[in-house]
Amino acid sequence: MINRLRNKIFWIIQSSLSIIVIGVVILFASFSYKNTITSSAMFMDRLEGQMGIKENNPKEFSEEKNEREIEGVYKIEVNNNKAMSKSNDVTDELKDFAIKVSNRKFDEGYIGNYIYKVRKIGMNGKEVTLIESETTIKELKITIMISIIIGALGIIIIFVIAKKISTIIVQPVENTFERQKQFISDASHELKTPLAVIEANADVLQDKVGENKWITYIQNEVRSMNKLVNDLLVLARMENKTTSNNQKFNISKEVEMSVSVFESMMYEKKIILETNINEGIEFNGDKEDIKHIISILIDNAIKHTEENGKIIVNTVKEKNNIKIEVKNQGKPIPEGERQKIFERFYRVDKARSRSEKRYGLGLSIAKGIVEKYKGTISISCKDGFTSFIVRF
Numbered sequence: 477m478i479n480r481l482r483n484k485i486f487w488i489i490q491s492s493l494s495i496i497v498i499g500v501v502i503l504f505a506s507f508s509y510k511n512t513i514t515s516s517a518m519f520m521d522r523l524e525g526q527m528g529i530k531e532n533n534p535k536e537f538s539e540e541k542n543e544r545e546i547e548g549v550y551k552i553e554v555n556n557n558k559a560m561s562k563s564n565d566v567t568d569e570l571k572d573f574a575i576k577v578s579n580r581k582f583d584e585g586y587i588g589n590y591i592y593k594v595r596k597i598g599m600n601g602k603e604v605t606l607i608e609s610e611t612t613i614k615e616l617k618i619t620i621m622i623s624i625i626i627g628a629l630g631i632i633i634i635f636v637i638a639k640k641i642s643t644i645i646v647q648p649v650e651n652t653f654e655r656q657k658q659f660i661s662d663a664s665h666e667l668k669t670p671l672a673v674i675e676a677n678a679d680v681l682q683d684k685v686g687e688n689k690w691i692t693y694i695q696n697e698v699r700s701m702n703k704l705v706n707d708l709l710v711l712a713r714m715e716n717k718t719t720s721n722n723q724k725f726n727i728s729k730e731v732e733m734s735v736s737v738f739e740s741m742m743y744e745k746k747i748i749l750e751t752n753i754n755e756g757i758e759f760n761g762d763k764e765d766i767k768h769i770i771s772i773l774i775d776n777a778i779k780h781t782e783e784n785g786k787i788i789v790n791t792v793k794e795k796n797n798i799k800i801e802v803k804n805q806g807k808p809i810p811e812g813e814r815q816k817i818f819e820r821f822y823r824v825d826k827a828r829s830r831s832e833k834r835y836g837l838g839l840s841i842a843k844g845i846v847e848k849y850k851g852t853i854s855i856s857c858k859d860g861f862t863s864f865i866v867r868f
Contacts, residue, residue, distance in 0.1 A: 478650045486642035493634045501627035505620045512616045513584045516591040516607055549608070554578040555601040574604040589613050667705050674698050710768075710841055727759035727766055731791045731800060734770035738778060746783050753791040757798055759868065765845045770800070772838040773864050777804035780862065788861070800866040808857035817855070818843045842866075 552561045552574035559571035573587050583594040589610040597603045675698045682691045732753050742749050759766070777787050785805040792799050809817065818839050846853045851868040 482642050482646045486638050489638040494631050497630040501623045505623045508619045550606045552604045578602045724760045728753050728755050728757045730766050734767050738774045748786045750788045757793050769842050772842040773802040777802050780806045798868045803861045803863040814855045
């Protein structure tokens with residue numbers, strides 16, 4: 477949970493600041509591009525207004541032309557995708573460039589080492605002015621490249637800062653969460669001894685006085701409290717994400733054995749059990765974790781299946797994943813409640829849960845175990861069945 481919170485904060489900071497940096501880089505690069513192209517286009521206009529263009533003769537250009545390091549200026553007329561020029565210095569390559577830029581959306585820009593400007597002449601004709609300035613284009617490309625590099629470095633710096641900030645922000649929450657876990661663990665251990673004493677004394681009393689409803693009430697409540705304490709201890713241990721007992725085993729066999737434990741309970745409620753368990757599916761993990769997951773899901777299915785209902789257990793291999801599905805016939809869980817049922821102490825039917833001594837920890841424990849193995853657990857309600865699907 478802490479890691480998820482830390483990662484969430486990190487990605488919020490990282491993505492927000494990265495978007496700003498990328499936006500600034502794009503704006504700066506766009507401004508540089510626009511400024512270069514507009515400046516060159518204005519230069520073309522001044523030349524045309526003052527003296528016309530001396531094609532391919534840069535020696536006659538003014539000082540401004542020399543400062544721009546212009547190597548040549550060319551005028552080409554394009555009509556019906558055919559390029560024409562009065563100058564003999566206009567090559568076929570320049571004519572191809574003129575045809576291409578005449579069909580572009582923007583009238584100003586660059587192509588190759590040429591800055592161009594397009595204007596309409598006549599009904600369908602266009603006049604393309606090309607300024608050859610390799611230095612200007614190179615400087616523009618270098619400016620854009622430097623902007624991209626600075627932006628990339630900025631994102632890397634943001635990554636480091638976001639990591640640090642997210643850790644600092646989450647630290648108080650992590651400390652509180654650790655204290656909470658320690659409290660739950662300590663309290664659960666402290667409760668086990670008095671509960672054991674109460675249970676032992678109740679058993680002794682029952683042996684002496686015989687069947688007594690008051691003693692039975694005490695025993696039932698003690699068993700219920702013992703289950704709650706054990707669940708709390710499981711939650712506390714689960715948060716440590718320890719998987720020291722990992723080994724490769726036949727998960728198909730473990731699922732089948734875990735289901736068989738509940739057959740007597742299903743028989744009492746006249747529940748029909750249907751299993752579809754593929755043989756020989758291997759899984760690397762702790763057997764007890766898998767047994768715990770199956771026990772929680774089957775127990776939950778039995779409690780929510782009416783008499784003469786049906787429970788279906790499927791275990792199949794899907795490409796690189798293992799899918800375990802427990803389906804029970806019964807009332808569908810409301811759409812808005814489906815994700816909440818995996819929260820600790822959450823119960824859909826609170827009155828019924830209290831009467832049956834259920835505390836809403838089972839599915840939370842199952843989810844925690846599944847996530848320990850980087851798996852997922854989901855719920856769906858369809859055709860009168862509620863399905864819990866685990867994927868590893």
